[in-house]
Amino acid sequence: MNSVIQATGYILAHTPDLLVHNGTTQTAEREHNPESEYLRQIPQHIRSYRQVVEYLPNQTYIGNMTPEELARVEQPWYDKPVENASRFGTFGEIMPQDEFLLLLQACDVFDLVWLSTAFVSEALPRLAAHPLIGEDILAKIKTGVEPDAIEYAVSQEHAEPLYHNGLLVGYVRRAHDFDPNLSAHIMLENLVSKASSVLSLLHVVHQAGIEKNAISYVIDCSEEACGDMNQRGGGNFAKAAAEIAGLTGASGCDVRSFCAAPAHALILAASLVSAGVYENVVVTAGGCSAKLGMNGKDHVKKGMPLMEDVLGGFAVLVGKNDGVSPEIDTAMCGRHTVGTGSSPQAVITSLVTDPLDRAGLKITDIDKYSVEMQNPDVTKPAGAGDVPLSNYKMIAALAVKRNEIARDEIGAFVEQHGMVGWAPTQGHIPSGVPYLGFARREIMAGSIARVMIIGKGSLFLGRMTNLFDGVSFVIRKNSGGQEESAVSQKQIQGMIAKAMREFAENMMREQG
Amino acid sequence: MDLENQRRVKELSEKYGAENMVIVLGAAESEAAGLAAETVTAGDPTYAGPLTGVSLGLRVYHICEDEMKAEIAEQVYEDQVSMMEMVLDVDSIKKEMSAIRSEYCKF
Numbered sequence: 001m002n003s004v005i006q007a008t009g010y011i012l013a014h015t016p017d018l019l020v021h022n023g024t025t026q027t028a029e030r031e032h033n034p035e036s037e038y039l040r041q042i043p044q045h046i047r048s049y050r051q052v053v054e055y056l057p058n059q060t061y062i063g064n065m066t067p068e069e070l071a072r073v074e075q076p077w078y079d080k081p082v083e084n085a086s087r088f089g090t091f092g093e094i095m096p097q098d099e100f101l102l103l104l105q106a107c108d109v110f111d112l113v114w115l116s117t118a119f120v121s122e123a124l125p126r127l128a129a130h131p132l133i134g135e136d137i138l139a140k141i142k143t144g145v146e147p148d149a150i151e152y153a154v155s156q157e158h159a160e161p162l163y164h165n166g167l168l169v170g171y172v173r174r175a176h177d178f179d180p181n182l183s184a185h186i187m188l189e190n191l192v193s194k195a196s197s198v199l200s201l202l203h204v205v206h207q208a209g210i211e212k213n214a215i216s217y218v219i220d221c222s223e224e225a226c227g228d229m230n231q232r233g234g235g236n237f238a239k240a241a242a243e244i245a246g247l248t249g250a251s252g253c254d255v256r257s258f259c260a261a262p263a264h265a266l267i268l269a270a271s272l273v274s275a276g277v278y279e280n281v282v283v284t285a286g287g288c289s290a291k292l293g294m295n296g297k298d299h300v301k302k303g304m305p306l307m308e309d310v311l312g313g314f315a316v317l318v319g320k321n322d323g324v325s326p327e328i329d330t331a332m333c334g335r336h337t338v339g340t341g342s343s344p345q346a347v348i349t350s351l352v353t354d355p356l357d358r359a360g361l362k363i364t365d366i367d368k369y370s371v372e373m374q375n376p377d378v379t380k381p382a383g384a385g386d387v388p389l390s391n392y393k394m395i396a397a398l399a400v401k402r403n404e405i406a407r408d409e410i411g412a413f414v415e416q417h418g419m420v421g422w423a424p425t426q427g428h429i430p431s432g433v434p435y436l437g438f439a440r441r442e443i444m445a446g447s448i449a450r451v452m453i454i455g456k457g458s459l460f461l462g463r464m465t466n467l468f469d470g471v472s473f474v475i476r477k478n479s480g481g482q483e484e485s486a487v488s489q490k491q492i493q494g495m496i497a498k499a500m501r502e503f504a505e506n507m508m509r510e511q512g
Numbered sequence: 513m514d515l516e517n518q519r520r521v522k523e524l525s526e527k528y529g530a531e532n533m534v535i536v537l538g539a540a541e542s543e544a545a546g547l548a549a550e551t552v553t554a555g556d557p558t559y560a561g562p563l564t565g566v567s568l569g570l571r572v573y574h575i576c577e578d579e580m581k582a583e584i585a586e587q588v589y590e591d592q593v594s595m596m597e598m599v600l601d602v603d604s605i606k607k608e609m610s611a612i613r614s615e616y617c618k619f
Contacts (some may be wrong), residue, residue, distance in 0.1 A: 385541055397595045397596070400598060
């Protein structure tokens with residue numbers, strides 16, 4: 001029986017100082033061209049937290065407006081703030097930087113993150129007021145250190161500085177004297193990923209309305225690697241984040257495939273649950289500090305704000321069929337194989353039409369396609385075009401080639417089966433999954449019946465292969481079947497075991 | 513153009529001779545195609561990669577240009593490229609490519 005999407009959580013964390021000091025575009029510029037005009041201009045292009053909350057795509061990401069509502073606003077969006085925008089949304093929240101830095105420390109279990117006493121006493125009451133941050137997490141935050149200690153660690157001990165509003169407020173120290181995989185820089189990147197994953201987990205559990213210890217398994221699908229010099233990508237982000245989030249009943253593992261990982265992870269989660277291996281599985285991912293301000297040079301050149309100033313995170317709870325929630329149809333998974341080839345046509349065929357053909361469906365039978373949902377406000381000024389739109393045009397062109405629509409219907413197809421992008425350019429974060437929250441809601445409301453989620457990944461960036469990657473799956477309206485509860489299954493197993501034991505005991509007695 | 517690809521183009525040109533090279537591009541936008549074409553002819557316009565200041569003047573075509581199409585088996589082109597032909601602004605790509613070739617191509 002198919003498993004279902006039971007809840008989704010989507011979070012953003014506004015981290016402008018991480019953008020300035022840790023985004024690779026900025027760190028590379030500082031190293032190679034320290035006097036550059038770009039670095040000089042950055043401060044004038046930083047957005048305030050309020051501006052980030054009021055940003056239309058961000059409000060869409062946390063579920064306070066729909067992609068359809070977003071599409072009705074003419075682009076660009078950065079100069080059209082949402083009135084009365086709120087930090088919390090239907091699916092999650094936009095966390096400010098000070099609270100995120102505290103959460104970063106709460107996620108560190110090796111005394112690597114240190115914040116100044118003044119910063120902690122100023123910011124802690126705000127995090128303490130957070131509806132989902134409990135005493136267990138708050139108790140992990142240290143009272144703080146004095147500014148001298150921070151200065152010393154940064155200047156003398158290779159620590160990575162942490163800034164807030166341009167001021168040095170803390171540091172992340174290296175976790176080993178000479179192991180490059182435990183350097184302060186890598187520890188910060190990994191803790192950022194972990195902390196944003198933790199926040200996503202807290203939201204998905206809250207959305208699902210279940211006990212934290214009811215989660216069986218967690219799969220992390222971010223793009224970071226944690227380990228030491230003897231096992232650089234040893235893992236396991238999933239279990240590390242589950243620990244801080246209080247998911248005491250969960251085990252977990254990491255799944256990687258660049259931006260395709262979330263779709264791979266969801267297929268695995270759906271399979272594990274429908275096979276009865278686990279009661280439920282959460283697929284989670286935190287954000288990536290390296291990608292902050294990735295296209296910043298183009299944004300600054302064009303007089304725009306630096307819009308890649310948020311970390312993204314999401315978590316999706318996949319559970320047993322409850323008879324109501326949308327089903328993940330594992331019979332309709334598309335995959336880009338080793339032999340598929342890398343032309344866009346071969347890729348789209350393998351991901352879209354191959355699974356549809358197997359199910360006897362047409363391209364137009366899918367109500368919505370969720371592709372690489374990157375926010376065009378960010379990508380267009382950087383010369384990368386409108387990524388979702390290009391994907392929809394490709395799917396439409398394939399439909400033309402298959403005589404499912406006429407060539408002059410491409411525009412109408414894109415409008416009907418596509419969406420504008422709203423997700424931050426955080427690699428894996430925009431990849432197919434941002435629509436799952438809306439898809440669940442729309443399918444359950446009966447306004448749509450089938451959605452295809454497509455994840456694609458650029459494996460060649462890791463220089464292990466020239467191959468591309470991608471997988472897809474379909475979620476659809478629940479067919480009404482409900483799985484027996486696990487409790488009754490366990491009861492049955494218990495009864496059988498008891499009967500077998502009694503039978504054996506009787507046999508022994510008879511033989512004796 | 514990706515720095516690694518610039519390095520590969522440079523090395524292959526040194527190994528086989530610039531006159532024996534043809535670069536085939538698959539960029540989705542004319543601007544991106546133009547930048548890549550400029551990189552392998554005039555040199556890296558972003559002054560970041562191995563082709564900075566190296567004017568190889570290579571022959572360079574986009575996969576959707578007629579010269580390339582003529583080289584490829586019809587069915588293969590149909591199976592691999594025809595969908596993208598429908599999606600891309602082929603006319604603007606052709607215009608951009610021939611402008612770069614006429615200005616910088618040495619062969």
